[in-house]
Amino acid sequence: MDLRSCEPWWLLRNGIMWNYPSLVRSLTCDVAIIGGGITGAFISQRLAAAGLAVVVLDKRSIGEGSTTASTALLQYEVDTPLHILEKRVDAETAERVYRLGIDAISSIETLSRRLRVDCGFARRKSLQLASRERDALRLEREVAARRRIGLSVRLLDRERLARERGWGHACALETPEAAEVDPFRLTHGLLQRARRDGARVLDRVEVTRVRPTARSVLLETDRGATVRASHVVFATGYETAAWTPKTRTRVVSTFAMVTDCVDRIEGWDDRSLIWETARPYIYLRRTDDDRVLIGGGDIDSATASTRDRLIPAKSAYLARRLRALFPTLHFDVDRAWAGAFVESEDSLPYIGRSPKHRRLLFALGYGGNGMTFAWIGAEVLAGLIVDGDHPDATRFSFDRARRTAS
Ligand SMILES: Cc1cc2nc3c(=O)[nH]c(=O)nc-3n(C[C@H](O)[C@H](O)[C@H](O)COP(=O)(O)OP(=O)(O)OC[C@H]3O[C@@H](n4cnc5c(N)ncnc54)[C@H](O)[C@@H]3O)c2cc1C
Structure with missing residues (x-):
């Protein structure tokens, strides 16, 4: 393969x-x-x-x-939100899986420090945007589910997102437990x-x-x-x-690109990991040399020839999505690539x-x-x-x- x-x-x-x-x-x-x-x-x-x-x-x-x-965003959330996973598997397993994800991030931090592995590990917040107006309700349910099991989450409302980031989304779910690394x-x-x-x-x-x-x-x-x-x-x-x-799985292809080094990005000083509620979703982060790394645009095919052919169109799509979030950002696409990805049913x-x-x-x-x-x-x-x-x-x-x- x-x-x-x-x-x-x-x-x-x-x-x-x-x-x-x-x-x-x-x-x-x-x-x-x-x-x-x-x-x-x-x-x-x-x-x-x-x-x-x-x-x-x-x-x-x-x-x-x-x-x-x-792209090596370290996040504890699995692809299914907690409030849905609780029904898909069982509440105890769903809670445990979310907690294991949080432990994994802390453990990777501790291990890489203890072993002095120079891998660019950095703690970040994770910000999941409501892609559509109607996703706001989904995020509210998710915040409630995570709070019920004692996880620390915040729902940032429209006014706050507009004031602090200049975005027009209905809301976003913010968690403090996330990180980035050079894999x-x-x-x-x-x-x-x-x-x-x-x-x-x-x-x-x-x-x-x-x-x-x-x-x-x-x-x-x-x-x-x-x-x-x-x-x-x-x-x-x-x-x-x-x-x-x-x-019980399916194979998809996902696309990624990295920009050249960019100046300060207004509304992204905290270097949060950013993703969204839409499926497929885009996911983005900064690198330690001030680039933006962004992935997404998944398709239901793992064929290398299809993937190769789509890389220019998909990197243009990812660039458009990046511009939509940060309209004042000037950047060039430095590299674009794609990879297979397997998703399990649960x-x-x-x-x-x-x-x-x-x-x-x-x-x-x-x-x-x-x-x-x-x-x-x-x-x-x-x-x-x-x-x-x-x-x-x-x-x-x-x-x-x-x-x-x-
Ligand atoms: C574009 C893209 C973006 C991604 N972004 C993220 C992200 O932001 N966060 C995240 O958590 N995950 C992300 N992922 C997923 C993540 O990269 C993978 O889950 C992870 O790298 C898998 O690591 P692995 O060691 O299991 O597999 P691999 O890195 O593929 O290693 C498996 C190895 O097994 C070897 N192998 C297979 N068969 C044999 C054999 N018969 N004999 C000898 N060797 C064999 C292969 O050569 C391969 O090197 C992303 C994936 C892609 C493609």
């Missing part, structure tokens, strides 16, 4: 940060992690620090799957720490066959050499293979053991906030591998798809 089109911004900004060897001889380890994106990075750092022998394998160069295409630097930084704790990080090696037995799992690769592991973690992102359990990631084999575990962060889901995946899978269980495991299991369906 082509995960993305054109060179995304982070790759150009950071260049080749580290080189990793490939697999040249067969290895044995406690845990083999397939996928060296942000999900594989969180999990490998965690398991290597716990003293396990870890091998990470990626068929691309490290971090060059969806992770480098991400490429974070991924490499975590993998470097994992290496120092003994992990072997290997790229340009594709796992072609997975052969589980009662005592271990044998991974065959396109390099001929094999990896035998007690457990295998699939942190393979949006790519599915024969061994991926059945999920907006939750799939994290847990394969229903067919307990030594195969998955962390598939499907949904708008794959970055925070990556952290949650690392938490849950570390619990399953190290302690044999995790209190939140059943919420994200493949099995829950059957529960939702029945």
Whole structure:
């Protein structure tokens, strides 16, 4: 699967940060992690620090799957608002998922500081705009639902938005718990720490066959050499293979662009993350070198040729949306790219053991906030591998798809 089109911004900004060897001889380890994106990075750092022998394998160069295409807004809200998610799954799970998102952001901050990973982590407010007049009621319901479970949220009314930002929206929901990060630097930084704790990080090696037995799992690769592991973690992102359990999902494409460096933006001094109630929605943030990074314009196709063809039109659309929010801003589009995106039916990631084999575990962060889901995946899978269980495991299991369906 082509995960993305054109060179995304982070790759150009950071260049080749580290080189990793490939697999040249067969290895044995406690845990083999397939996928060296942000999900594989969180999990490998965690398991290597716990003293396990870890091998990470990626068929691309490290971090060059969806992770480098991400706009990397760290938000705790999943794509379904709390007041709707409470009905779609159950109130307890909905509340827990929202809280896990908040914990994930704090934990990423703490970890990156503790490990001194220079990844541009910065706390931001998140501002969700009412795209249409009638969405105001939806945001009011959402504010009430979040306050009921004790979350800190504010509803900014029309007058306030007009006065402080110069916008004409009916209202916006503001939360203090959000952040931004450079996902490429974070991924490499975590993998470097994992290496120092003994992990072997290997790229340009594709796992072609997975052969589980009662005592271990044998991974065959396109390099001929094999990896035998007690457990295998699939942190393979949006790519599915024969061994991926059945999920209730759909694949879309999303588009992104970055502007050149811009002057002060009136009405955006606080550098909030901005998104909206419309579906599909636009999502935007600033970068640490004063650009604007904006994504959206999703379409129901994951075909690379369709995506490629649409990039100029979609970047023009994103530029129009940016101008509509900040009419005095002068900018040029510096880069535009696109990527595949998988959404689950209930907006939750799939994290847990394969229903067919307990030594195969998955962390598939499907949904708008794959970055925070990556952290949650690392938490849950570390619990399953190290302690044999995790209190939140059943919420994200493949099995829950059957529960939702029945
Ligand atoms: C344009 C865009 C904007 C986004 N914006 C945001 C955002 O603002 N906030 C947010 O939270 N999320 C966002 N996302 C989603 C987020 O980027 C992803 O959820 C996240 O990067 C997934 O990370 P990952 O490590 O799971 O997958 P990936 O980064 O894709 O890593 C998986 C790796 O597995 C490897 N792999 C797969 N199969 C094999 C195999 N058989 N053998 C060896 N290696 C294999 C691949 O090569 C790949 O490198 C965005 C995505 C896109 C495309």
